[in-house]
Amino acid sequence: MGCLSTPKTTRLALLAKNDIVIIKVNSQWDERGGTNTDLVKALVQAIVDHPQGFMGEVVIADNGQAQYGSTGKGGSLSYVRNNAKDTSQSVQMVADSFSSYKVSTYLWDTITNKRVNEYEEGDPQDGYVVEGSLDPETGLVVTYPKFKTKYGTNVSFKLGIWDSANKTYDSNKLKVINVPVLKSHGGYGVTASVKHYMGVASDKLSKEMGGRAHNSVGSGGMGTEMAQTRFPALNIIDAIWVNANPGHGPSTSYSEATKIGVIVASTDPIALDYWAAKKILMPAARAKGYGDLSSIDPDNSSPGSFGDWLRLSMEEVRKAGFRAMVDEDSMNVFIAQ
Numbered sequence: 022m023g024c025l026s027t028p029k030t031t032r033l034a035l036l037a038k039n040d041i042v043i044i045k046v047n048s049q050w051d052e053r054g055g056t057n058t059d060l061v062k063a064l065v066q067a068i069v070d071h072p073q074g075f076m077g078e079v080v081i082a083d084n085g086q087a088q089y090g091s092t093g094k095g096g097s098l099s100y101v102r103n104n105a106k107d108t109s110q111s112v113q114m115v116a117d118s119f120s121s122y123k124v125s126t127y128l129w130d131t132i133t134n135k136r137v138n139e140y141e142e143g144d145p146q147d148g149y150v151v152e153g154s155l156d157p158e159t160g161l162v163v164t165y166p167k168f169k170t171k172y173g174t175n176v177s178f179k180l181g182i183w184d185s186a187n188k189t190y191d192s193n194k195l196k197v198i199n200v201p202v203l204k205s206h207g208g209y210g211v212t213a214s215v216k217h218y219m220g221v222a223s224d225k226l227s228k229e230m231g232g233r234a235h236n237s238v239g240s241g242g243m244g245t246e247m248a249q250t251r252f253p254a255l256n257i258i259d260a261i262w263v264n265a266n267p268g269h270g271p272s273t274s275y276s277e278a279t280k281i282g283v284i285v286a287s288t289d290p291i292a293l294d295y296w297a298a299k300k301i302l303m304p305a306a307r308a309k310g311y312g313d314l315s316s317i318d319p320d321n322s323s324p325g326s327f328g329d330w331l332r333l334s335m336e337e338v339r340k341a342g343f344r345a346m347v348d349e350d351s352m353n354v355f356i357a358q
Contacts, residue, residue: 036196037194038071038073038074039076039077041174041176041182041195041196042078042079042197043081043082043195043196044065044080045197045218045253046083046220047201048128049089049220049271051097051102051103052102052274052275053273053277054202055104056201057202057259060259060261062110062118066119069119069122078123078124079119081098081115081124081127082127083128084222086223088224095130096220099114123171127166127168127171129220129223133149136151137150137167139177140175141180145169147169148166149223150164150166150179151227155230156237158337159241160232160237161245162231163245164234165246177195178250179250182194197251197253198256199253199255199256200256201216202258202262203302204273205268205302205316206268206270209238209239211319212270213293213297213298214256215334216243218246234246241336243334244291244334245334247290247334248341252338253288256287256288256289257285258294258297260301260302261280261282261283262278262279264278266309267313267315268316279305285297285301289344291346295319295349298319299318299320302317303317319331319347328347
């Protein structure tokens, strides 16, 4: 496994013992198309093993958009065929195995069509907040989930944890860990940390507003979504099994997947995606004998390419004050066996 960081990054503990942690997984595809549930289980275990004693909550969540996907109806956290050693182990089964802690799931597909207002506006309902109008650079209308967890915690993905008694949000108490699968994508070249934020936005509500989320990816829209909602505390790319066949993802069957056995992590999703595509996905594709790799090459910045929209996403992230880069020479890479 590997860890990627950018220079002069302050070393701070990512999680406090009483944080509410959203683990954002990929739920739209079964078999090797979804986040590895063994990895999710190990991550939850690491969180609840907090050295100060974990007293918070973990919510494993995603929005499969209630459309497309393996079932044609969007995402699922209870697939029969999963990405794990024991392929019957679903995300829901992982959550249920931590019965001594507050660990739950939330499939945002169930609220992706429901437009709501924020808690501070007097709306207690679960649903999606539609914020503002079309972003002039990326054409995205920003949307994000707002929901009550199984344990009664009110969460605004953007604003934080709502205290209904004091009528205040605690933004610092909410952390997001972004855990995508590394794979090719038929439309956008590569799915990794940045593209994975499609599972935060509501494609249907943004479409109603004239700024469909999925169409904005190619102009940097997921950088906008990250920057204007909640930036991940950590990105962990699941490269245990990858789809290295250019243009043939994001669905990935057991037979099509290539085992790499690697996970990579960084606080910079842009640098992580650049590095993972160049150092993991492209070598895997070459080893399989695939020909044209331009669609998964982060150094290919021709209009509409993965390298192009990754850089456009980077500019959106930087405008919001977050560090992001595609300069490989400026990246610090640490390898652990």
